[in-house]
Each structure stands twice: as structure tokens, then as C-alpha cells.
Amino acid sequence: MSAEPTTAPSTQPILVKEDDLPVYCPGPKAPLWSMHPRVYIELAKSGTAACPYCGATYQLQEEH
Numbered sequence: 001m002s003a004e005p006t007t008a009p010s011t012q013p014i015l016v017k018e019d020d021l022p023v024y025c026p027g028p029k030a031p032l033w034s035m036h037p038r039v040y041i042e043l044a045k046s047g048t049a050a051c052p053y054c055g056a057t058y059q060l061q062e063e064h
Helices: none
Strands: 014-016 023-025 039-041 048-050 057-060
């Protein structure tokens, strides 16, 4: 997966592509201090969702 937070969540959404689905948080490159139980983020319905643990927001990019 190419888009995962590497620091504390910011106000900017983490943009992901359809190829990155399924999206889960924390991602494999997340630092140890930011670890929490892995949760899968549902983006198919609304195109955007937030992690219930850390609040990182993920947004599905529209393909042109």
C-alpha cells in the first residue's frame, strides 16, 4: 500500500487509489509509536472515512 500515515494524523486526508484497496490503519510503514489495533477503512460507500483509533482520514482519489 503506498499511502499510509508516517507521522501523527494531520488535517489533510491521506489519498488512496483503487489499487490500494483494501485500506487499513495503521499502515505497514507507520512508526511504532503510532501503532493501534489494525482496522480496515471502508471507502467504497462514501469515498472518505476516518480511523476510529487515531482519526487519520482517508480519501479515495478519483481516477481521470
